[in-house]
Amino acid sequence: MLRAGCQLFNPSTVAAAKTGSNNFALEFVRWRRKPRWLPVAKSKVFRVPERKKQSEEERTELMRLHNNYKTQLRSVRQYLREEVVRQQETSTADHIVFTPEQEEAEFQRCLEVNAAWNAQIAKEREVRLAKEREEKVAYIQERIEAGKLRAEEQRERADQRIRHEIEQSKTFITRDNLDAAIETALANPVDHNYALDLEGNMLRGRTTQSLTS
Amino acid sequence: MSQKVIKYIGRTTDFRGNTLWEIVGNLSDWGIGRMVIRNMFQRYPEPCYMRILKVQAVNEQPDNERKVRVTVEKTWRGVTQPKPVEIYSTSYKADYELVPVDQEHKFLTNTKKVEPVVLPTKMELPPLLREYIKDETGDANPLINVHFKKTHNKLARLAQAGEQPTRQLSMDVGQPAKVSAKLYDGLL
Numbered sequence: 001m002l003r004a005g006c007q008l009f010n011p012s013t014v015a016a017a018k019t020g021s022n023n024f025a026l027e028f029v030r031w032r033r034k035p036r037w038l039p040v041a042k043s044k045v046f047r048v049p050e051r052k053k054q055s056e057e058e059r060t061e062l063m064r065l066h067n068n069y070k071t072q073l074r075s076v077r078q079y080l081r082e083e084v085v086r087q088q089e090t091s092t093a094d095h096i097v098f099t100p101e102q103e104e105a106e107f108q109r110c111l112e113v114n115a116a117w118n119a120q121i122a123k124e125r126e127v128r129l130a131k132e133r134e135e136k137v138a139y140i141q142e143r144i145e146a147g148k149l150r151a152e153e154q155r156e157r158a159d160q161r162i163r164h165e166i167e168q169s170k171t172f173i174t175r176d177n178l179d180a181a182i183e184t185a186l187a188n189p190v191d192h193n194y195a196l197d198l199e200g201n202m203l204r205g206r207t208t209q210s211l212t213s
Numbered sequence: 214m215s216q217k218v219i220k221y222i223g224r225t226t227d228f229r230g231n232t233l234w235e236i237v238g239n240l241s242d243w244g245i246g247r248m249v250i251r252n253m254f255q256r257y258p259e260p261c262y263m264r265i266l267k268v269q270a271v272n273e274q275p276d277n278e279r280k281v282r283v284t285v286e287k288t289w290r291g292v293t294q295p296k297p298v299e300i301y302s303t304s305y306k307a308d309y310e311l312v313p314v315d316q317e318h319k320f321l322t323n324t325k326k327v328e329p330v331v332l333p334t335k336m337e338l339p340p341l342l343r344e345y346i347k348d349e350t351g352d353a354n355p356l357i358n359v360h361f362k363k364t365h366n367k368l369a370r371l372a373q374a375g376e377q378p379t380r381q382l383s384m385d386v387g388q389p390a391k392v393s394a395k396l397y398d399g400l401l
Binding site: 077 | 222223224336338339342360382386387390392395396
């Protein structure tokens with residue numbers, strides 16, 4: 001039984017067994033009902049709730065009372081709201097009240113202070129911008145110098161490489177000395193094989209002459 | 214053989230009639246120019262009817278009654294709205310009924326009007342607040358403005374300057390209507 005509330009003040013043995021209570025301690029069980037997430041009970045699935053008929057007089061009277069109440073409530077709320085607005089407009093509790101001349105003077109003073117601030121910031125800004133400009137000029141100059149140096153070095157390296165190649169080209173095998181080179185190669189076969197002995201000596205060549213024996 | 218008795222099971226409803234789509238979808242030219250009524254509004258003695266001006270079909274949604282977007286000229290309690298009204302969100306309600314052309318005169322010749330309700334512009338304050346305001350302002354009988362917001366379907370209005378209101382508003386239970394007077398027998 002979900003609704004065990006009626007048994008609380010007259011605890012029978014069943015209820016006592018269910019809740020684990022005894023006759024001395026009064027135990028309150030609140031919200032003893034079906035949890036919301038459980039589906040409709042099997043016995044209630046096909047139950048059709050009865051529609052209560054309201055009599056004409058009751059309906060009319062309830063409607064009148066309801067309308068009456070709403071009008072009263074809204075009127076009072078409107079009155080209170082208007083009163084708050086009225087008080088905010090006329091009250092001087094939370095701000096200082098000025099005459100128009102005072103207000104104008106205050107505004108002029110604010111303008112002057114603002115202009116002074118602006119002038120000061122402009123001065124600071126000019127100094128800062130000049131400094132930044134100088135720094136930028138110096139930086140660019142430095143970069144240009146470095147670029148020139150780098151180009152010079154590159155050219156130097158290239159020249160050196162060309163000179164080296166020219167030097168090397170004296171020993172190149174061309175069409176003219178091809179036959180001689182072949183002859184030389186055939187006359188001096190090179191063997192790249194080698195053997196190691198236990199002392200770690202390298203013994204180059206097997207049958208022919210080695211490169212550096 | 215005895216007459217077969219139909220036994221209805223389930224919740225009862227006050228609606229009577231068809232959905233608007235069931236009516237409009239079966240008529241030639243979508244029933245433009247025809248008169249439809251809401252049966253729920255036939256409780257008023259004044260004529261309540263609508264005349265169809267424009268119909269836009271809307272796709273059927275699964276598991277829902279089919280809706281339809283219908284623009285009507287609406288007459289409610291004997292007052293014809295100045296602007297056409299669009300019915301969409303309530304079009305699924307099975308409470309509409311088509312009026313046959315030869316029956317339309319019943320509504321058109323019904324010239325009953327709602328008796329005008331003129332509300333007062335001033336109202337007394339609730340007792341405790343009244344005492345406070347008396348103390349603050351020194352006014353012996355302070356009054357507040359009556360809150361009233363005019364909308365398209367409200368037939369009451371606030372009294373003009375110098376006009377006599379037809380209804381009195383007070384900060385108490387007020388006088389019950391004649392119909393429900395016997396609820397207060399021996400109480401008032």
